[in-house]
Amino acid sequence: MREHVKPLPTYLVSRYQGWHATSYAENRAWYRRLADEGQRPRSMIIACCDSRVHVSSMFGADQGEFFIHRNIANLVPAFTPDGDHHGTSAAVEYAVQSLKVAHLIVLGHSNCGGVAGCHAMCAGQAPDLEEKSSFTGTWLNILRPGYERVLERAPADPVTELEREAVKVSLENLMTFPFVREALDAERMTLHGLRHEIGEGTLEQYVSSSDQFEPL
């Protein structure tokens, strides 16, 4: 592997140095305490890897506030304790059990390539994703129950609806984890579902009483 690992591109070195001379410098005292005493984040956010979703700036995130897991399409699989590697389940377990976060937030977004891919796959228009060897397709299968529900409702914009389902399916699957349910029942934690519209910068949230997403 060694020969393929290269020095960091200079433009990123420059930016890092700028950060160290400014933002790090002005927060040095706090970073040192955080290093010494450990993190105590108040919330976990599960968001998409998408480069257009600025999780931390959107919530004015202070260093140490948010434990952030990001994967394709902000999906959480159902509880499956089969001894395999489950990165998302591990992150949720660590946040809830070890860090004892007070809020667990699933943040979806518009124009999501993963969700659009899932829609195409479920509609039979993306045979590549349906191959067993496709990690992306297999991963997006988590969202298939959401596709079925969208199909039944036949909305005007099914892909946007499926983005909302990506949040709802994740919330539902989170509830299948015994330790999540326990924290919720003990009122040690609350769940939240959001969807971000990239172009307009808006947020809508899942409202349980109406079972709808409503503008914030």
Add this chain to the structure above:
Amino acid sequence: MREHVKPLPTYLVSRYQGWHATSYAENRAWYRRLADEGQRPRSMIIACCDSRVHVSSMFGADQGEFFIHRNIANLVPAFTPDGDHHGTSAAVEYAVQSLKVAHLIVLGHSNCGGVAGCHAMCAGQAPDLEEKSSFTGTWLNILRPGYERVLERAPADPVTELEREAVKVSLENLMTFPFVREALDAERMTLHGLRHEIGEGTLEQYVSSSDQFEPL
């Protein structure tokens, strides 16, 4: 699930509204283009969920630049096309195959609770993590080969060494993915390994000629 989903806490609504009125407003034109035309990130970063690691601010990240996957201890499992859900592998596949990122960066960090947990587990001091039902322990098993190597070298600070191994093991495992190797061989992409010291704000990078981490 419905009754457990709550409205977003007001303090986050306020912060979001502040972001929308300032940062979003000044970047509106760019956000709209990004929404219309899709993302075209130059790099993928694989980092830890840790709340003290500010990936985007450290690299002066503009909207649309970095495709970011974050999991416990910034680990990548080896290529395992078994049809199971592999969130990390899916994210790497999507970044390399669909988005065709030019740089793939693994970013580790100091004071990592996941790495410390792995060290304790491998040393037989964390029976909880060794249980098959522990998602965190099973996930951290990816790093076990790194622990073995640290054990052989017997360094003064084995946990810090294991943080470096978390980066190296991930780089090695990335090389087991055929599409990663292909992109590297075609010189369409480069690999990079970094470790961030939270308290001092410094970065060290893996240098292939010396097989060591050296300060940036």
Add this chain to the structure above:
Amino acid sequence: MREHVKPLPTYLVSRYQGWHATSYAENRAWYRRLADEGQRPRSMIIACCDSRVHVSSMFGADQGEFFIHRNIANLVPAFTPDGDHHGTSAAVEYAVQSLKVAHLIVLGHSNCGGVAGCHAMCAGQAPDLEEKSSFTGTWLNILRPGYERVLERAPADPVTELEREAVKVSLENLMTFPFVREALDAERMTLHGLRHEIGEGTLEQYVSSSDQFEPL
């Protein structure tokens, strides 16, 4: 001194800008009147500096409503016109004599580090606080008469009782100020004593007829 004064950390600048673009913007007309015509607060609140006590949000405080003094353990010393600097006495004098507030509220709280420190000091378990050079210890001495009363009653939870005494001692000391007594006798002002339970969010108030704190 100059070289030690730094620019405000960027994350606070961002939050301030968010506030200015939203909360300030929607209240601009009122802020301008308040600036032009001066404040006319209805109440003074004496509370603790503790970061977990949100005085203004707890009482839905609008701009201009509460004159707020915050010190360690919400203590008021007895009237001592000795020509020394007395920040708390000055604040009370200004509120009662110049602003003519209608309500003077002492707000104590649970889990108070200051009160716990006072308890340890009076019990001989905090020699540091007993040193003459300790500002904190000297300040907490104001509460020593409360400790004596708690000792006599020997309640199950003496520190919680001492938190209540911190409110009562302050109310008693307020009565030693001639201008406070005058305002009370003229029925221009009323006194109130509260204790806030941080974890449960509850309030209890001092009820004179029973000489007890009772839930609100």
Add this chain to the structure above:
Amino acid sequence: MREHVKPLPTYLVSRYQGWHATSYAENRAWYRRLADEGQRPRSMIIACCDSRVHVSSMFGADQGEFFIHRNIANLVPAFTPDGDHHGTSAAVEYAVQSLKVAHLIVLGHSNCGGVAGCHAMCAGQAPDLEEKSSFTGTWLNILRPGYERVLERAPADPVTELEREAVKVSLENLMTFPFVREALDAERMTLHGLRHEIGEGTLEQYVSSSDQFEPL
């Protein structure tokens, strides 16, 4: 004292109940953790009691973030270890020594009644404040060195200049505390000086290189 202590006015009970049913309810999990584990505020803010200065909303303050001391005109007296009650010095000592805050912020403001009173007193136009029995006058004497400097510069708006001096004098006096100096020298803490314009909602900060206040 007892007969003068009254039940909390109903309008405040209603507001408190509204807060408990909404804001507290949505943050219950976090409040409970803060109660159990104690506070770890990142910053201390020294501000004026003035009812028009909304410290926590201006900085989007999350529960547990700011240790807040408020007194008349946001003044800090010089280090005077004479065994008397010094509420401000005690608050600073507790924040720096026990809580180990990373930022110490002095926040002044426009239209400050205390500063205007100090100006009148020093100009010989407020004999009441000059009486030894005036707590307010004695307290405002802390700012007298600032008045002398303003007098020398003879600016167009001397009271506004004195508001700036109230911040500078406090910063200077903070530097006379050995433990403040120690924390600054060890880079465990930084100092910041701000002045808020109530009517316009703006902030200016003290910039050490120019020895001036500049807009944020």
